Amino acid sequence: MTLWTLLQAVLLVFNGVAVLNNDRFLEKRGFGxxxxxxxxxxxxxxxxxxHAVHYFRGVLxxxxxxxxxxxxxxx
Numbered sequence: 001m002t003l004w005t006l007l008q009a010v011l012l013v014f015n016g017v018a019v020l021n022n023d024r025f026l027e028k029r030g031f032g033x034x035x036x037x038x039x040x041x042x043x044x045x046x047x048x049x050x051h052a053v054h055y056f057r058g059v060l061x062x063x064x065x066x067x068x069x070x071x072x073x074x075x
Contacts, residue, residue: 008067011064011067014053015060015064017049017050017054018054022054031043
């Protein structure tokens with residue numbers, strides 16, 4: 001396992017989190033944005049992380065394009 005494959009795996013996880021729908025999936029399981037409170041619990045940290053990934057969806061598109069281009073050029 002190289003650093004490149006590890007970065008690709010992290011990118012895949014971010015992509016998976018980015019496509020989760022807040023209303024249809026996250027709210028039903030208790031991880032929606034409406035459940036964020038002023039708490040320091042692990043669950044609130046996870047909800048904050050999901051919210052951050054949703055916020056940076058636009059950044060994921062060029063990063064995915066770059067990774068695809070590198071995979072096509074260098075195999």
